[in-house]
Amino acid sequence: MSLQPPKATKTTFLRILEALQFFLHKSIKNLLHYNLNKFLHTENIMERRSFLKVVAASATVVAINPSLIRGTLYADNGMLYRAYERTQLIAANGKPILASKLEKEVNYIFNYPYASTPCLLVDLPKPTATDVELTSETGEKYIWKSGVGKNRTIVAYVAICTHQLTHPTPSDSFISYVPMNGKTMAYDKSGIFVCSSHLSAFDAQAGAKVLGGAATQPLSAVVLEVAADDTIWAVGILGADKFQDYFKAYKPELKQFYNGPAEAKKLVSISAKTVKLTEFSKEIIQY
Numbered sequence: 086m087s088l089q090p091p092k093a094t095k096t097t098f099l100r101i102l103e104a105l106q107f108f109l110h111k112s113i114k115n116l117l118h119y120n121l122n123k124f125l126h127t128e129n130i131m132e133r134r135s136f137l138k139v140v141a142a143s144a145t146v147v148a149i150n151p152s153l154i155r156g157t158l159y160a161d162n163g164m165l166y167r168a169y170e171r172t173q174l175i176a177a178n179g180k181p182i183l184a185s186k187l188e189k190e191v192n193y194i195f196n197y198p199y200a201s202t203p204c205l206l207v208d209l210p211k212p213t214a215t216d217v218e219l220t221s222e223t224g225e226k227y228i229w230k231s232g233v234g235k236n237r238t239i240v241a242y243v244a245i246c247t248h249q250l251t252h253p254t255p256s257d258s259f260i261s262y263v264p265m266n267g268k269t270m271a272y273d274k275s276g277i278f279v280c281s282s283h284l285s286a287f288d289a290q291a292g293a294k295v296l297g298g299a300a301t302q303p304l305s306a307v308v309l310e311v312a313a314d315d316t317i318w319a320v321g322i323l324g325a326d327k328f329q330d331y332f333k334a335y336k337p338e339l340k341q342f343y344n345g346p347a348e349a350k351k352l353v354s355i356s357a358k359t360v361k362l363t364e365f366s367k368e369i370i371q372y
């Protein structure tokens with residue numbers, strides 16, 4: 086005798102099975118749906134958070150009023166000052182560069198505010214001048230506030246000579262800070278920035294004011310902040326910069342090193358790798 090259920094019983098049994106299947110399917114579907122939603126939602130929140138962080142960071146930078154920055158190099162009235170992304174100076178190993186650990190009178194190089202525009206950072210042996218009035222080659226006056234750090238000894242300038250755009254390259258650097266015990270033909274005292282292409286001398290202590298040579302205006306200054314934790318941040322550029330002339334004059338070189346102008350002109354943000362100039366340029370040429 087077969088154990089087949091009677092027809093009516095089979096139908097009921099199948100209905101129960103179908104109901105069970107439907108229930109399970111729905112539960113699994115709901116579960117999957119819930120988890121997927123949760124995942125996407127979390128992703129969205131995270132994305133939104135990062136986005137907001139970026140926006141907030143940019144907004145802060147854009148909102149910076151030079152007169153509100155304390156202990157920095159800036160123009161009181163904002164004249165010839167331009168805020169860029171607030172960028173932390175970091176060593177090649179990714180660790181922050183600390184103001185108190187800088188080697189005195191050593192040239193450090195980093196790129197700011199663009200990926201291809203070199204700047205020199207130096208911790209000078211004595212405090213800088215304060216509130217130095219400078220003049221651009223077109224006659225605009227602006228104020229370089231002072232160096233930063235505990236003793237106002239840390240300065241940074243754009244290392245693109247304002248005469249004919251000489252700048253450090255991986256093969257050599259004709260522009261650099263000449264330490265106090267160094268010698269230069271550009272001026273009768275050292276402890277200054279010199280462009281050896283045509284012997285222009287810039288006052289390291291006073292906003293890179295022109296001391297002599299062919300240059301007709303100061304090097305533009307990088308506006309710096311030293312945070313409470315001793316980290317160093319670049320926040321803007323003061324002075325009449327030569328960035329556009331530089332991009333134009335060195336188009337082929339920038340194309341070679343940066344895969345095209347867009348990459349070379351990309352704004353630096355978050356952090357800027359900072360190394361000794363001797364590690365960047367094979368040869369430092371100083372006359």
Ligand code: FES
Pocket residue numbers: 246247248249250251280281282283284285298299300
């Ligand atoms: S390019 Fe620097 S002095 Fe001429």
